[in-house]
Amino acid sequence: MNRALRLTAVSVITASLLVGGGAAAFAAPAQLHSPAPVSATAPATASLTAKANVSAVRAWEEFRIAGTSHDLAAGTKVTVQQKQGTRWVSLPAQTPVSATGAYSVRVKLGIKGVNHLRVAVDKTVSPEVMVTVR
Known part of the structure; x- marks a missing residue:
């Protein structure tokens, strides 16, 4: 890879990490829309x-x-x-x-x-x- 392309790729990944968090930058689409975990003290059936x-x-x-x-x-x-x-x-x-x-x-x-x-x-x-x- 040439230097300009590597610099652009690093910039995009860094911006994704800062804006969306580490998981959002590398998550598959199904992981991005999964429901939030339920609290341990009050399960959904409580x-x-x-x-x-x-x-x-x-x-x-x-x-x-x-x-x-x-x-x-x-x-x-x-x-x-x-x-x-x-x-x-x-x-x-x-x-x-x-x-x-x-x-x-x-x-x-x-x-x-x-x-x-x-x-x-x-x-x-x-x-x-x-x-x-x-």
Whole structure:
């Protein structure tokens, strides 16, 4: 190869590595479009249940949300989320899943009215639980 052609080839490969990453520069077309790997803590088949031990509480009164997980590793932390407007916001209430898949987490709420809650791990979420704060 002449020097100009080698320099051009090296420049193209270097640019591909910088822009698309090493795998993208040399990957076959099927590899470029393969799905991203699933998180080890929450497989695609994972699921959660949730149930509050009360339906109504006074502001800042403690209650529990308990449930079970399916296909989550023991020790995986589940987090309580609260719907605020159109967004789900994580609360500072989390607990690890036991070896049997069960969990129970203590929660205190101060926003009066009906609160929509759920339990989540990565993209795996439980059905909504509603608790009214008086």
